[in-house]
Amino acid sequence: MQIRDLPYTDPGVPDARSGPRFLIWLGRRQWRGQLKALLWGTLHMSGVALLPAVVGFAVQAVVDGSGARLTLSGVLIAVLGALIALGDTMLHRAAVTNWITAAARVQQLLARKTAEMGAALTRRVAAGEITAVSTGDVEKIGWFVEALSRFAAAAVTALAVCVALLVYEPALGGVVAIGVPVLALAVMPLLPSATRRADEQREKAGRATELASDTVAGLRVLRGIGGEELFLTRYRRASQEVRRAAVRSARMWSLISAVQVVMPGLLLIAVVWYGARQAVDGRIAVGQLVTVYGAVTFLLFPMRHFEEIAMAYSFSRPSAKRAARVLSLRRTTNGRDGPPEAAGGALSDHCGAEEALTGDLYDPLSGLLAPAGRLTVVVCGDPDAAGRLADRLGGHPSLEHDEQGAPSVLLGGAALDEMTLDEARAAVLVQDKDPVLLSGTLAELFDIPSSETVSPAAALEAAQCGDVLEALAQSSPGATVSAADPADGGAPMDAHITERGRSLSGGQRQRLALARSLVAGPEVLVLDEPTSAVDSHTEARIADGLRRIRAGRTTVVFTSSPLLLDRADRVVFVPGGEVAAAGVHRELLARDPAYRAVVTRETEREQRERAAGGAASTRPMAIGDRTEIEESA
Numbered sequence: 001m002q003i004r005d006l007p008y009t010d011p012g013v014p015d016a017r018s019g020p021r022f023l024i025w026l027g028r029r030q031w032r033g034q035l036k037a038l039l040w041g042t043l044h045m046s047g048v049a050l051l052p053a054v055v056g057f058a059v060q061a062v063v064d065g066s067g068a069r070l071t072l073s074g075v076l077i078a079v080l081g082a083l084i085a086l087g088d089t090m091l092h093r094a095a096v097t098n099w100i101t102a103a104a105r106v107q108q109l110l111a112r113k114t115a116e117m118g119a120a121l122t123r124r125v126a127a128g129e130i131t132a133v134s135t136g137d138v139e140k141i142g143w144f145v146e147a148l149s150r151f152a153a154a155a156v157t158a159l160a161v162c163v164a165l166l167v168y169e170p171a172l173g174g175v176v177a178i179g180v181p182v183l184a185l186a187v188m189p190l191l192p193s194a195t196r197r198a199d200e201q202r203e204k205a206g207r208a209t210e211l212a213s214d215t216v217a218g219l220r221v222l223r224g225i226g227g228e229e230l231f232l233t234r235y236r237r238a239s240q241e242v243r244r245a246a247v248r249s250a251r252m253w254s255l256i257s258a259v260q261v262v263m264p265g266l267l268l269i270a271v272v273w274y275g276a277r278q279a280v281d282g283r284i285a286v287g288q289l290v291t292v293y294g295a296v297t298f299l300l301f302p303m304r305h306f307e308e309i310a311m312a313y314s315f316s317r318p319s320a321k322r323a324a325r326v327l328s329l330r331r332t333t334n335g336r337d338g339p340p341e342a343a344g345g346a347l348s349d350h351c352g353a354e355e356a357l358t359g360d361l362y363d364p365l366s367g368l369l370a371p372a373g374r375l376t377v378v379v380c381g382d383p384d385a386a387g388r389l390a391d392r393l394g395g396h397p398s399l400e401h402d403e404q405g406a407p408s409v410l411l412g413g414a415a416l417d418e419m420t421l422d423e424a425r426a427a428v429l430v431q432d433k434d435p436v437l438l439s440g441t442l443a444e445l446f447d448i449p450s451s452e453t454v455s456p457a458a459a460l461e462a463a464q465c466g467d468v469l470e471a472l473a474q475s476s477p478g479a480t481v482s483a484a485d486p487a488d489g490g491a492p493m494d495a496h497i498t499e500r501g502r503s504l505s506g507g508q509r510q511r512l513a514l515a516r517s518l519v520a521g522p523e524v525l526v527l528d529e530p531t532s533a534v535d536s537h538t539e540a541r542i543a544d545g546l547r548r549i550r551a552g553r554t555t556v557v558f559t560s561s562p563l564l565l566d567r568a569d570r571v572v573f574v575p576g577g578e579v580a581a582a583g584v585h586r587e588l589l590a591r592d593p594a595y596r597a598v599v600t601r602e603t604e605r606e607q608r609e610r611a612a613g614g615a616a617s618t619r620p621m622a623i624g625d626r627t628e629i630e631e632s633a
Helices: 019-029 031-064 067-124 127-168 170-186 188-217 219-225 228-280 286-327 383-393 399-404 421-427 456-462 466-475 506-520 536-549 585-591 593-600 604-611 623-632
Strands: 361-363 368-370 375-379 428-431 524-528 554-558 570-573 581-583
Touching: 019 031, 019 067, 019 127, 019 286, 031 067, 031 127, 031 286, 067 127, 067 286, 127 170, 127 188, 127 286, 170 228, 170 286, 188 228, 188 286, 228 286, 361 383, 368 383, 368 570, 375 593, 383 428, 383 524, 383 554, 421 428, 428 506, 456 466, 456 506, 456 536, 466 506, 506 524, 506 536, 570 585, 570 593, 581 585, 585 593
Parallel strands: 375 554, 375 570, 428 524, 524 554
Antiparallel strands: 361 368, 570 581
8 A cells, every 4th residue: 555545445444442452453454564664674774784794894804904805895885885775765665654554544444433423422432532533643553553664674683683693703692692682671661650651641631632622612602701711721730731741751751762872882881891802812803893893883773663662652552542442432233122003103114225214213212203204393301311312313322322232213113223324324314402514615514415305595595594694705705695596606605614613603503504404305304402592583484494394304303492392293292311291382381281391491489380370470471482472473
């Protein structure tokens, strides 16, 4: 695999059981690149290792007065110089290619997992951890893969040099053969402490990154409540903790580097002292001493690679562990139970892959049934519970339900968890309460896979996005708003959206996200609080537009807004995670006190007064009364 061939057609199925297993799997997938780098590295280091022998041969030729041998030595040195240059160049090329391709493979695996898990990913893994994995951790994993081949070449060459010294000069070779393993193992006692300090630094850096992300995401709110200085102080404190942890980690690694300098120096001194005595006594020639000295000097070069691989592994191991944790997440595939025959109508008996994409939507865990082609509004009372139930309807159960083996949601009698990811995504689309708007133009926002049944113009009209287009036009110098169809490629579709739509208000972002979901046109659309930041007049028009544009298709809305409830074909009350009542809004409002309390926000005192018969005269107008007022208006 070359860099120009990226991305991978198939990055593979990783072994995500642990961090080390993931690194081993990644190394196996890169074995061709590793072998190429190993061969070039061996050529490069072999040339460097043979250079002292040739220099010793030249020195001995000078001592003996042999011009022929001196000439041969010069030729050999030139050849070795060319091989060293070639090997070093190609080693660097191969090693960097291994780094980039390994990082690209991990990035593709993370992107595929993100697409597979959807919004459920951030419910299982902290946002700061996901950011750390997809940025710094990928780089560290690539560093280990890149350093591995150079370390292997250094180890092979060092072993060959030690064996050659034992054969060439047994006395000095024995000293070197004993000293090199001692050098390699000298830093081992320091590595656990260095690794712990590095892990602590990365953990603190991850927390600081998460705090910074939360601060930026909520900057508009912080400015509104005057909390900028508070969060800035918290980030300063977290940043200083990261700095102190980094200094402690750097001190340990500098100690390891110092040991890697001192110990080889002591070995070199011992070899020179012993060799000089041997030469003075006439036991070895001067050329042999130069050769042994040069070989020992060369061995200091592979020692640096031993230090590098130890550092690369200590940094990449926790990074690989975090990446493996994300990649080990799976969609649940344990759907079993079917709905009762009388749960609001018998479900279809479709079992084929194509037929299973239509029909009633049923959740066996909560008992929620959304009839096909109808607008169903669900009232939970707890926003967090509503979000979890919305995720379940989209085939993304919570971690708690996943571990308990909860039954799968059924669409037309077929389990969503047993469908392929593409089928499930095409059938059910979930828009959570905090949808993300990516930066780009409005045309790019609507350039999504869709059923092509709803045009962007119709979706924008149904979501009441007229003022949103005006706001975008004002922030985009080249864009203007006209009455022309936005779908014709006119100026409004060229308006630019800032990152996460931060230039828009919360209600404007909600309406733009709703329009995007309507353009997708799925068979089943699940909306979690799509109008919570919208004023009541706009909300009423959105409710009418949603009902009109989704006619004949299944729509499930999680909200307690009376304006949407009054326009629903069916209202389901799900307190505590289980269906307690179902019907139409006005009927439930009249006969179910718990439902009425959630929708109208009645206090306990108001409930007691209503029960006593005095609520009609003493209770102030409730939020639920605005439906009738707005209709009369």
